[in-house]
Amino acid sequence: MTVAHVLGFPRIGGQRELKFAVEAFWRGESSEAELAAVGSTLRRRHWDWQKDAGLDFVAVGDFAWYDQMLNTAALLGALPARFGFDARALNLKQYFELARGNAEQPAMEMTKWFDTNYHYIVPELDAATAFEGGVDWLFYDIDEARSQGHKVKPALVGPLTFLYLSKTKTAGFDKLELLKKIIPAYRRILEKLAARGIEWVQIDEPVLALELDTVWQAAFVPAYRELGNAGVKLLLATYFDSVTGHAALINALPVAGVHLDLVRAPAQLDALLPAWPAERILSAGVIDGRNIWAADLTTKLAQLETARAQLGERLWVSASSSLLHSPVDLDSEDRLDGELKSWLAFARQKLDEVAILKRGIDGGRDAVAVELAASDAVARSRATSTRIHNRAVGARLVALVASDAERHSPYAQRAVAQREWLKLPLLPTTTIGSFPQTQDIRSARAAFKRGALAEADYVAAMQAEIRLAVAKQEALGLDVPVHGEAERNDMVEYFGEQLAGFAFTRFGWVQSYGSRCVKPPVIFGDVSRPKPMTVEWSRYAQSLTAKPMKGMLTGPVTILQWSFVRDDQPRRDTALQIALAIRDEVVDLEAAGIKVIQIDEPAFREGLPLKRSDWDAYLEWAGRAFRISASGVVDSTQIHTHMCYSEFNDILPAIAAMDADVITIETSRSDMELLEAFGEFAYPNEIGPGVYDIHSPRVPPVADMLRLIAKALDVVPAERLWINPDCGLKTRGWPETEAALANMLEATIEARKAI
Numbered sequence: 001m002t003v004a005h006v007l008g009f010p011r012i013g014g015q016r017e018l019k020f021a022v023e024a025f026w027r028g029e030s031s032e033a034e035l036a037a038v039g040s041t042l043r044r045r046h047w048d049w050q051k052d053a054g055l056d057f058v059a060v061g062d063f064a065w066y067d068q069m070l071n072t073a074a075l076l077g078a079l080p081a082r083f084g085f086d087a088r089a090l091n092l093k094q095y096f097e098l099a100r101g102n103a104e105q106p107a108m109e110m111t112k113w114f115d116t117n118y119h120y121i122v123p124e125l126d127a128a129t130a131f132e133g134g135v136d137w138l139f140y141d142i143d144e145a146r147s148q149g150h151k152v153k154p155a156l157v158g159p160l161t162f163l164y165l166s167k168t169k170t171a172g173f174d175k176l177e178l179l180k181k182i183i184p185a186y187r188r189i190l191e192k193l194a195a196r197g198i199e200w201v202q203i204d205e206p207v208l209a210l211e212l213d214t215v216w217q218a219a220f221v222p223a224y225r226e227l228g229n230a231g232v233k234l235l236l237a238t239y240f241d242s243v244t245g246h247a248a249l250i251n252a253l254p255v256a257g258v259h260l261d262l263v264r265a266p267a268q269l270d271a272l273l274p275a276w277p278a279e280r281i282l283s284a285g286v287i288d289g290r291n292i293w294a295a296d297l298t299t300k301l302a303q304l305e306t307a308r309a310q311l312g313e314r315l316w317v318s319a320s321s322s323l324l325h326s327p328v329d330l331d332s333e334d335r336l337d338g339e340l341k342s343w344l345a346f347a348r349q350k351l352d353e354v355a356i357l358k359r360g361i362d363g364g365r366d367a368v369a370v371e372l373a374a375s376d377a378v379a380r381s382r383a384t385s386t387r388i389h390n391r392a393v394g395a396r397l398v399a400l401v402a403s404d405a406e407r408h409s410p411y412a413q414r415a416v417a418q419r420e421w422l423k424l425p426l427l428p429t430t431t432i433g434s435f436p437q438t439q440d441i442r443s444a445r446a447a448f449k450r451g452a453l454a455e456a457d458y459v460a461a462m463q464a465e466i467r468l469a470v471a472k473q474e475a476l477g478l479d480v481p482v483h484g485e486a487e488r489n490d491m492v493e494y495f496g497e498q499l500a501g502f503a504f505t506r507f508g509w510v511q512s513y514g515s516r517c518v519k520p521p522v523i524f525g526d527v528s529r530p531k532p533m534t535v536e537w538s539r540y541a542q543s544l545t546a547k548p549m550k551g552m553l554t555g556p557v558t559i560l561q562w563s564f565v566r567d568d569q570p571r572r573d574t575a576l577q578i579a580l581a582i583r584d585e586v587v588d589l590e591a592a593g594i595k596v597i598q599i600d601e602p603a604f605r606e607g608l609p610l611k612r613s614d615w616d617a618y619l620e621w622a623g624r625a626f627r628i629s630a631s632g633v634v635d636s637t638q639i640h641t642h643m644c645y646s647e648f649n650d651i652l653p654a655i656a657a658m659d660a661d662v663i664t665i666e667t668s669r670s671d672m673e674l675l676e677a678f679g680e681f682a683y684p685n686e687i688g689p690g691v692y693d694i695h696s697p698r699v700p701p702v703a704d705m706l707r708l709i710a711k712a713l714d715v716v717p718a719e720r721l722w723i724n725p726d727c728g729l730k731t732r733g734w735p736e737t738e739a740a741l742a743n744m745l746e747a748t749i750e751a752r753k754a755i
């Protein structure tokens, strides 16, 4: 019989139960025991679902109160010494302090898990880290699952991935030195699992999807030689991309099975099968663990047939990655229409899909004829639905020519045309777009959405906010004001709600970090813009001031990156469709007299593929999408873009190729370090490096900002330097915002004198 399993299940709960329980605990409103009870309930439910679906194992070790990397550090006893915690006796309060900081210690760092929007806690290691063992939560969960009658397959973050993703503060210290300590620690854990009678242990090494250097590659074989005979069978799990580049290495590892992501990298099956080691299990990840589409089961079965012919029962079936990256349960979606809903599958439905494939492999197509027929019907409906396929959009894409992605003239010429009418002082000042989202604003938006506030009243309320924001900016003396984005809940959702081809779920939450979840829009069809989205707000804002009002849009790459994207066409094509829709908006803004327009692309860097060799192809289409959105305007219209959260050093040519007239970036937290690369690269257009951190309520003194401006002037000529905060101000309050901006203006005036 074919084994069916998943690498992991979302832990947050379909109604975000874990989030609310954890936050109540943080607020001191519930006890450790109460929180623990919520965790048990969720684990029980998720295990039952796996078993009831017909999977052969339940995944254990995927549960975490905050994050699985932090859990691994706690399990190994590899906690940062600065907290002074005993890993063996760690309580939940301390666990959360590691993740969130406490009065004495800043939190451990957090960063993105590969190319997902999940953030993990970065292990903090040094030469003295002992790995002498820690909490026994994993064993507790295993016993709990077994006591409920489940067959358990524990999952661990593998030692090489753990080390690779960790950071060490000791200068000159090579993390790989720690291998000799960490491997015995893993071995002890595996032996403990063996002693409990565990047969299979999943050991995740997603770093194998990266282009590892030879030193890291060489570390695998000796490490796994120590682990391969600890008394359990190891299923080495790889995901997020192809591992064919490391085929020889993987074949040499003493592991009993290997999991492959056949959604992201389907071709690796044919590449690896011919030399598949005798006796080794292949776990085929054919159901998409990272997206929300129902699988085309007939195609998936066909995909498995050759492997089955060669491997027989050594073929296992699974989802591509942990289902952590999928929303929990489609059944709760009571407001999606039946057709759209039939196209989707969330984590719980993916369990069924895996199980159907298992039955199809074992019993042949007849055994799952009903399920296949239903799946075929969905595939047909997606292939032909006029809700998905819009001829006009397709025709526009085909008709795109190179000049659509180019401004009429080069930057130098445009700058002249822009200076002529803008008449800005040296070091012009602006903000990134949003102003404080006060409780009044949120309540008005919510009331309007519920239907409790009439449209005219809602518009009046938002216009009042715009008047307030414009008046404050006039009083402060900002050179290029913005309308403040009061009408926007979220920079992607706001546009998705107005574009054709987008849908929204009620409970499609995915964990982003800790208790924070995001609910990405679903791009199910061809994207177009039925009517202008922002023009009236911007026109109104412009009517209130003689200064040039900056229009504010979200860019195509960011909209793509922060949505669930359709899987029936290349991401590039979807990006180009969004680009055309944004282009229409840009052109309409210009026609309405808005001639400074910012197209935000904070997620531009996030889209980079895991392998560097794939970067150029991505940067080419992502840059093109941005330029298509920006290039419908005349030379004198000034296009801004904004990026934050990222380092750009390694992609500066691509950022320059976006050819925005002005780019604003986050730099204050790095003390302008990020800007230095722009200087070395001789970035040709205008730049606004953020001069103050908007993430904290602290009002930075004039002198601090003056120092940062001076640093920026070392790198960027005064004629091309803008002054602005790091990012939007929506999370701040008005008092600190006004005080900080007043200081920013004062610093700018000082700096101008010195030029």
Ligand code: GLN
Binding pocket: 432, 433, 434, 485, 491, 552, 600, 602, 642, 643, 644, 727, 728, 729, 730
């Ligand atoms: N214009 C957006 C804002 O100011 C940009 C947000 C972002 O970069 N994440 O809120």
Ligand code: ZN
Binding pocket: 432, 602, 642, 643, 644, 645, 726, 727, 728
């Ligand atoms: Zn930003």
